[in-house]
Amino acid sequence: MDDNHHGPRLRRMVPDEALYCVLDRIDDPRDREAISLVCRQWHRIDSATRKHVTIAFCYSAAPAMLRSRFARLESLKLKGKPRAAMFNLIPEDWGGYASPWIAELASGFDCLKELHLRRMVVTDEDIGMLVGARGHAFQSLKLDRCSGFSTDGLRIIATNCRCLRTLYLEESTIIDHGGEWLHDLATNNTVLMHLNFYMTELRILAKDLELLACNCKSLISLKLSECDLIALIKFFKSASKLEEFGGGSFNVDQGEAGAYNKVVFPPRLLSLSLLFMGTNEVSVIYPFCASLKKLDLQYTFLNTEDHCQLIQKCPNLEVLEVRNVIGDRGLEVVSNTCKRLRHLRVERGDDDPGQQNEQGRVTQAGLMSVAVGCRELEYIAIYASDISNAALEAFGTFSSNLRDFRLVLLDSEENITDLPLDNGVRALLRGCSKLGRFAFYLRPGGLSDVGLGYVGEYSGNIRYMLLGNVGESDMGLMRFAMGCKKLVKLELRSCCWFSEHALALAMLQLPSLRYVWVQGYIASLDGEGLREMRRRYWNIEFIPPEIEESEEASEEGRATLVTQPQLLAYYSLAGQRMDHPEYVVPLF
Amino acid sequence: MSREVVELDFFNMEKERQKRSTIRDIQSVISKINPQLIRHAIESAGAPRLSIPMLVHSSRFDSESSLPGTAPLTMFYNGKVMVYNLPNDKAESIMRMAGDAAALKCVTTSTANSMLGDFCGELPMARKKSLQRFLAKRKARLTSSHPYKRELEPYSIKRE
Numbered sequence: 001m002d003d004n005h006h007g008p009r010l011r012r013m014v015p016d017e018a019l020y021c022v023l024d025r026i027d028d029p030r031d032r033e034a035i036s037l038v039c040r041q042w043h044r045i046d047s048a049t050r051k052h053v054t055i056a057f058c059y060s061a062a063p064a065m066l067r068s069r070f071a072r073l074e075s076l077k078l079k080g081k082p083r084a085a086m087f088n089l090i091p092e093d094w095g096g097y098a099s100p101w102i103a104e105l106a107s108g109f110d111c112l113k114e115l116h117l118r119r120m121v122v123t124d125e126d127i128g129m130l131v132g133a134r135g136h137a138f139q140s141l142k143l144d145r146c147s148g149f150s151t152d153g154l155r156i157i158a159t160n161c162r163c164l165r166t167l168y169l170e171e172s173t174i175i176d177h178g179g180e181w182l183h184d185l186a187t188n189n190t191v192l193m194h195l196n197f198y199m200t201e202l203r204i205l206a207k208d209l210e211l212l213a214c215n216c217k218s219l220i221s222l223k224l225s226e227c228d229l230i231a232l233i234k235f236f237k238s239a240s241k242l243e244e245f246g247g248g249s250f251n252v253d254q255g256e257a258g259a260y261n262k263v264v265f266p267p268r269l270l271s272l273s274l275l276f277m278g279t280n281e282v283s284v285i286y287p288f289c290a291s292l293k294k295l296d297l298q299y300t301f302l303n304t305e306d307h308c309q310l311i312q313k314c315p316n317l318e319v320l321e322v323r324n325v326i327g328d329r330g331l332e333v334v335s336n337t338c339k340r341l342r343h344l345r346v347e348r349g350d351d352d353p354g355q356q357n358e359q360g361r362v363t364q365a366g367l368m369s370v371a372v373g374c375r376e377l378e379y380i381a382i383y384a385s386d387i388s389n390a391a392l393e394a395f396g397t398f399s400s401n402l403r404d405f406r407l408v409l410l411d412s413e414e415n416i417t418d419l420p421l422d423n424g425v426r427a428l429l430r431g432c433s434k435l436g437r438f439a440f441y442l443r444p445g446g447l448s449d450v451g452l453g454y455v456g457e458y459s460g461n462i463r464y465m466l467l468g469n470v471g472e473s474d475m476g477l478m479r480f481a482m483g484c485k486k487l488v489k490l491e492l493r494s495c496c497w498f499s500e501h502a503l504a505l506a507m508l509q510l511p512s513l514r515y516v517w518v519q520g521y522i523a524s525l526d527g528e529g530l531r532e533m534r535r536r537y538w539n540i541e542f543i544p545p546e547i548e549e550s551e552e553a554s555e556e557g558r559a560t561l562v563t564q565p566q567l568l569a570y571y572s573l574a575g576q577r578m579d580h581p582e583y584v585v586p587l588f
Numbered sequence: 589m590s591r592e593v594v595e596l597d598f599f600n601m602e603k604e605r606q607k608r609s610t611i612r613d614i615q616s617v618i619s620k621i622n623p624q625l626i627r628h629a630i631e632s633a634g635a636p637r638l639s640i641p642m643l644v645h646s647s648r649f650d651s652e653s654s655l656p657g658t659a660p661l662t663m664f665y666n667g668k669v670m671v672y673n674l675p676n677d678k679a680e681s682i683m684r685m686a687g688d689a690a691a692l693k694c695v696t697t698s699t700a701n702s703m704l705g706d707f708c709g710e711l712p713m714a715r716k717k718s719l720q721r722f723l724a725k726r727k728a729r730l731t732s733s734h735p736y737k738r739e740l741e742p743y744s745i746k747r748e
Contacts, residue, residue: 087714171718199718276729299722323719348715350723411713441713494711520711564711 019045029054048072055079056489057515058096058120059539062574063104072111075140080120082517082568083466083491086145089519089566093581098122098146106133116142116168127153135160142168150175151202158184166194170223179204186211191218198223198247198273206231213238223247226275229263242266246273246296250281260284271319275299279306286313294319297326298347304359308333318342323349324383324410327359331366335373342376348383351412364391364417371395381406381439388417392424396431405432406439406466409446416443422451429458436461441468441493449476456483463512466491474502481506488512494520500529507533507569515570523565527587530567539576540587541568 036046052075080096223246273296307330317338363386371394452471527542546563
């Protein structure tokens, strides 16, 4: 709709000022996308008023494009390496460098005050450049699962970003040159609200934390690296407003009971993640677990019975994260007690039977009880040892609020009760109409070609999928590709029956697909079959398999595969990327 | 156990068997395919249960029945199409040999068990980094011969 072609009376029916006022109140990214497509005037005003942009994959656009369209941006989220990096499947030098983005951000974004980088490589120089340009205005900085920088970079942030309310470094790999950065933060900042260096290996001094608590009276969330709780007693006394705490650890000599009874947690605590907490220590949190809304037990030493005892005392839980040691018995307690539960994650524990007790398995029984008992569930991620169609059907029936469903079927058990899961997955997808994200990682035979077709047919509004060991042949993939109308991002793993040809066709067929990552398929040595999906703006990156011939292997007619091939393909407005390592082969 | 092999002509390959297909041809055919038609074809042929995956191009819409324990093996080579009825194990070993002879660059068909298809079975389930680190720490604590000393001093010393 080009408004220039209308007569003067029809031009600018809605004046700019009015549009500014209205659009200023609209934040939803999909609404904004629709707004920007109405006409040039609306596009222009959207560009001028949009506050936040998420670039889901940093190579999909060039930094200069961001500046030319959204120069007045206040908040940016950028993601780099594929998700598989969290599972050690992507080498460190694969890419995802923040430098070009930071160079652009430092030279012309006058309103930027929040930056979130996830799975990217960031150097101390990058931090220096960013802080030099925007440090005075930064309110939130998140270097989330990033690497490439050191505590020197943190010192730069701490001394120059005095308005920082949020500093988030969770799971980043940071080179530790000392704990002075925390001291700098404590002495330069008075408005900090959220500090997170959880799951980093940084060493700090407890007295710097005490100083921080003194100077930053608004601190409501602290998640730190391992630090003995005994050392934090004084900190807890000062940080009286703390609502979220994670990372304190228990280090108990054998036989020393009651050592942690002197630890008094802040009174308003709602969210807790304690490391290495064992059976003898868990009573320390009993006084306040009735008010807990979030509990993370993934990194504790609790057994099934401990989980049952503890969760029974937590009726207000909304978020619970555990390992599968919780067992079906523990999930039943969850089902009976945690009626407000919105988010449940059951992670994969130790496979070594000596380390887990026998009850530490989650099966369809536990899943069923959660589906029936926790009707408010919006997110569920489970590593299960056994599964049935009925359990999936239960979610379809009872979990109408589910937005995110992830199931991984562990490979420890020889026999699974009820496979394939065709009917169950169909019922699940039909019943959970709000589902936007879906992961289904099974074993061969877990889902037939028909079942994979159901996943396509009933995908509804799902935009992200991770599928593993699904289908039986290319036919299944073709059926799948005929559905999935809204699928934007796809990850496929271990489907060793899909050919390159079928993969190429499927990618061409899926109408909304912008990003696909595949590992485990019938790969050729040079990715030739993948060239069939060449098209404009579509970058194809192939990591060829590395094969090592050994003498004994060649006797048997085999060779050893050193590196599994990988495929990554995505739409990009920025052309082929130039910063890839040698082993990544772009296919033209 | 008899198996049915279903072949579907996605790309009108019957007509174009002598020609090499181009990307544009494939894409134009795909864009013209009525999804309903494909769905109907798949449904009317039943659900094939093949233990060996095959992408098939050339086709008839009817399924071929076979003797128990055998299945038709379709081979495309050098512009010719040959169909054999073989016992399953023979068929598998032939396909494996074809895959190992990696010099064969078949544009129109992918062989079922190419050398790399065999490796695929060695794709172990990956573990999250954070949990891997935690489980390693736990193992170290439980197998450590010295009692773990609680540190009363603030954490400032970096252990090597």
